[in-house]
Amino acid sequence: MRVVSLFLPDWPIDRLRRVQGAAPEGDAPYAEAPLILAQRAGNRRLIYALNDTARAAGLKPGMAVAQAQALVPGLTIRDATLAEDEAALEKLGLWALRLYAPLVAVDAPDGIVIDATGAAHLHGGEEPMLRDMVERLAEAGVWARVAMADSWGAAHAFARASSKPVLVVPPGGSAALLQRLPLGFLRLPRDMVEQLRRLGFERVADIADQPRAPLAQRFGPLLHQRLDQAFGRRREPIEPARAPELIEAHRQFAEPIGAPETLARYTGKLTDALCELLVARGVGVRRLDLLFHRVDGEVQAIRIGTAKPNRDARRLTRLLCDRLETIDPRFGVEAMRLCASLVEPFETRQVLSSLLDEAPAADVISLVDILANRVGAEKLYRFAPVESDVPERSVMRIAPASAPTGKTWPLRQPRPVRLLRRPEPIETMALLPDHPPVSFSWRGVRRRVKRADGPERIFGEWWKRDAELSTVRDYFRVEDEQGERFWIFRSGDGEHPETGTQSWFLHGIFG
Known part of the structure; x- marks a missing residue:
């Protein structure tokens, strides 16, 4: 199990900035003026949240x-809006649900928890996925720290204890780090933490190996419940968030099921039912979540x-069944839910055929979907032209x-089938200056040039960088004695040092 805890240290303040924008006219911006949000507790008003200033x-x-007013003259005070903060946090949870993983829940009052088991590979891995979360939120003006660990309790603790914006704890590495944390990170009530501290228990390691009966008798079951949840000894089910407008199909079973063929059969039935709903709404699915509710609550x-x-x-159905092997039904599945977490308008095309028509183009989308769900969508791509004379910049x-970009590569000179990532x-x-090499050595192999064509001079793009104002490259197509053909260039014109280093590079290989 791999769980992500997204911690929003200044969520009420960040949300207020997003809602109200700049401060009222005549006041300093919220980012600069000292600002607090106040909450009433009995007859007193206490600070609920505050900004960095x-x-x-x-x-x-x-x-x-x-x-606070006595200590900081000119303090800006606003009333805390807990209900609005919680509602906005739920919307943020739905955003994470659509973008990252099918199991997302609000971790009130300042976080979101995500069960990312089996989902990280769709985003390039665990750390790239977490960095993407932090960067997207930063662009929206929300400060976040995020941690991934083996349990909800551990990830929650690490996200709040770490000073790093992104922390990925390797599988099996949570226990050692938890031992060093103060007890306050175990999601225990503040008064319980204070009582434990007065008894000499400061860190998790101090109570991890203590006899349980005396502590349970004094503090109740919550202490060891949180301890076991953090160490992964007790499951903590995540009740997934659901958008009201979500298109879904649901199946409840009178008796738990668990056989692979039974799960596959009902997967097909749910998919049929969901596709009927998609047709009725005129949309198609781009992301599909299949949830298995086990009898143990997970x-x-x-x-x-x-x-x-x-x-x-x-x-x-085929795409879903390819992933069924990742599901552990354990004591049985009592319900299944299939949700279309991302839909888009579906365009229908009429295909007319006759004996004179050419054969239809092969549809590779099915293969793309299969490969993307097995190895990750970021590993599948195709190349498109970019308007640039510099070879490594002419492709993306x-x-x-x-959809087609509408651009093509110019056919002035032949280009190699394989372009190296870097020359x-x-x-x-x-x-010098205009002759091709007689021989060259590349990757420890010396090759004698039999034929050559060139030079083709390519100038730097001075409008992008001043350093390219006078730089040039002279490219040659060469063939060695074994018949292999290469694309090489000299950095510079062979005469003037300001045009380049006059060093040679291999940039591509012809088929």
């Missing part, structure tokens, strides 16, 4: 507002994606099913 001035949550999930909007029940990667230096023997 107020924190730097010595204020902290729980302090009386009257005391929910396991499968997520698949498609390159284009799809409502072909047979194709979607786009999704396999992307690799070679050792050559050549006459």
